[in-house]
Amino acid sequence: MARVIFLEERCKGCQLCTAVCPKGIVVMTGSTNEMGYHPATVHEQDKCTGCGICALVCPDMVIEVEREEKAV
Amino acid sequence: MKKVFSRPRSLKDVPFHYCPGCTHGVAHRLVAEVIDELGIQDNVIGNAPVGCAVFTMDYFDFDMISAAHGRAPAVATGVKRVLPDRVVFTYQGDGDLAAIGTGEFVHAAVRGEKITCIFINNAVYGMTGGQMAPTTLLGQKTKTTPYGRDSEVNGYPIKVCEMLTPLDGAAYVARVAVHSPKAIIQAKKAIKKAFQVQINGLGFSLVEILSTCPTNWGLTPLEAVKWLDENMIPYFPLGEYKVPPAGVI
Numbered sequence: 001m002a003r004v005i006f007l008e009e010r011c012k013g014c015q016l017c018t019a020v021c022p023k024g025i026v027v028m029t030g031s032t033n034e035m036g037y038h039p040a041t042v043h044e045q046d047k048c049t050g051c052g053i054c055a056l057v058c059p060d061m062v063i064e065v066e067r068e069e070k071a072v
Numbered sequence: 073m074k075k076v077f078s079r080p081r082s083l084k085d086v087p088f089h090y091c092p093g094c095t096h097g098v099a100h101r102l103v104a105e106v107i108d109e110l111g112i113q114d115n116v117i118g119n120a121p122v123g124c125a126v127f128t129m130d131y132f133d134f135d136m137i138s139a140a141h142g143r144a145p146a147v148a149t150g151v152k153r154v155l156p157d158r159v160v161f162t163y164q165g166d167g168d169l170a171a172i173g174t175g176e177f178v179h180a181a182v183r184g185e186k187i188t189c190i191f192i193n194n195a196v197y198g199m200t201g202g203q204m205a206p207t208t209l210l211g212q213k214t215k216t217t218p219y220g221r222d223s224e225v226n227g228y229p230i231k232v233c234e235m236l237t238p239l240d241g242a243a244y245v246a247r248v249a250v251h252s253p254k255a256i257i258q259a260k261k262a263i264k265k266a267f268q269v270q271i272n273g274l275g276f277s278l279v280e281i282l283s284t285c286p287t288n289w290g291l292t293p294l295e296a297v298k299w300l301d302e303n304m305i306p307y308f309p310l311g312e313y314k315v316p317p318a319g320v321i
Contacts, residue, residue, distance in 0.1 A: 003073060014093030014286075014293040020253055037092065053253045055077040059097030060088055065077035 001068040002050025004042050011039035011062045017054035023047050026054050080104040082113050084133045093293020095283040096124060098250045099192055099259075100131055103163065106264045107134070110271070116159040117151050119144040121168035124198040128163055142173025145180035148187040159270060161188040166207040167197045170230050174206075177232075181276040184241030188266045189278040191232060194285040195304060202288030206230040209307055214288070233280050233313045243275030245314040249282035249305065251297040262312065268321045282308055 011033060017040050018026045025044045033039045040062070042048060055063035079085060082104035090096045107113055113134050120128045122141040129136035139147040144162035152160040162169075162177075169177050169191050177189055196214055197203040203216040207229050211220040221229075236242045244266050248259035259281060266277035282304050284296040291299055 001073065010087050012092035016093060016293055016297065019294055035087075050076065052077045056253050056256055057098065059090065059093065059095055059101075061079050061083070061097070061101060063077070064075060064079075066073040067076045069074045 002048050003045060003066045004048055004050070004054065005064045005066070006039065006041050007062050007064070008039035008041060009033050009035070010060050011037060012060055013037035013039060014059065015040065016057045016059070017063065020053045020057050022051060022053065023049065080108045082107045082133050084131055086130060088131065089127060090124065091287045093284065093286045093296060094124070095194075095250045095281075096192065098256060099163075099190065099281050099283060100128070102250075102256070102260045102263050103161075103190060104132065105260060106267055109264065110159075110267055112159050112267075112271075115157070116161070117148075117155070119148045119151070119160070119162040121162065121164040123165040123168045125163055125165060125192065126199070142168050142171070143176055144168070145173065145176040145185070145187065145189060149180055149183070149185045152185060152187050156186075159188075159267060160186075161190060161267070161270075163190045164192065165198065166191070166193045166195065166205045167200070170206045170232055174230075177278070178235070178239075181236050181239045181242040181278070184243070184275040186270050186273055186275060187277075188270045189276075190263065190266075191278055191280045192283045193232070193280050193304075193308065194283040195229075196285050196288045198285050198288055202285075207232075207308075209303060212303075229307065231308065233278070233308075236278060237313045241276050242278065242314055243316050244269040244277035244312075246278075246312040247280040247282065247308060247310050249300065249310055251282070251284065251300045255310070258310075265315075265321060269316060272321055274316050274320060280308070282310070
């Protein structure tokens with residue numbers, strides 16, 4: 001179980017995250033944020049594995065990744 | 073659920089002023105993550121350049137100094153000599169380090185100053201509006217080379233890492249890129265090593281980060297990372313050019 005959180009108000013719509021998602025679930029929204037950009041978001045959150053590659057390439061730290069802790 | 077990726081402690085929670093898709097943001101984050109991991113946030117002093125990254129002091133949550141254009145390694149030398157227990161680094165672009173500041177970083181390396189230079193190479197002058205930089209590739213169109221850089225008129229791009237490698241004072245020299253997830257992971261390792269070289273007192277360290285400038289290249293951010301991969305990396309090969317002997321760090 002994993003979750004990615006997009007801080008959409010910080011997104012500048014560069015689309016770098018959309019190209020690297022191995023599941024292809026990061027998409028651009030049609031809405032406009034306060035800065036005037038179309039922010040990226042995730043659809044089909046349940047498919048997310050929490051690999052964090054989208055967050056790795058994001059230049060504006062829009063994305064936070066949460067993962068279930070592994071049972072020891 | 074546990075947060076596995078969020079903003080590093082050493083970066084203030086403010087939005088960057090950089091253009092959409094500019095990889096300065098990635099480079100900032102990597103430096104901040106390394107400083108967090110090494111636990112030196114209270115002990116580090118950064119030197120900001122003149123260029124797009126001139127406002128880094130607004131973003132990094134530790135002590136920063138601004139130097140005159142290209143003079144960051146000279147200022148860092150002074151800081152390090154007065155406060156030798158601090159970790160001192162410069163964060164410079166190619167217009168700052170490789171043009172007006174060529175004398176400063178070369179001689180800081182010659183003297184073996186125990187400082188770290190983070191050198192952002194995006195092959196263009198970013199802040200001033202996209203003029204030719206010393207690192208602009210042959211044939212690359214910029215505001216001042218509208219027909220492409222011509223070696224007859226404009227000379228050849230400067231290869232900073234190759235230039236530093238023969239110098240005895242340089243302990244660690246590496247060229248990395250931030251255009252793909254794999255490259256970003258390798259870039260972080262190189263930055264960490266550069267700081268460790270300084271902490272262990274081995275000498276001068278420099279990490280050249282190939283970066284994108286979508287605005288001045290006239291490309292979308294996605295086209296820009298592709299352009300970097302296809303054009304810059306063949307001319308500026310990635311890798312560690314100089315490493316300390318095995319087992320030292």
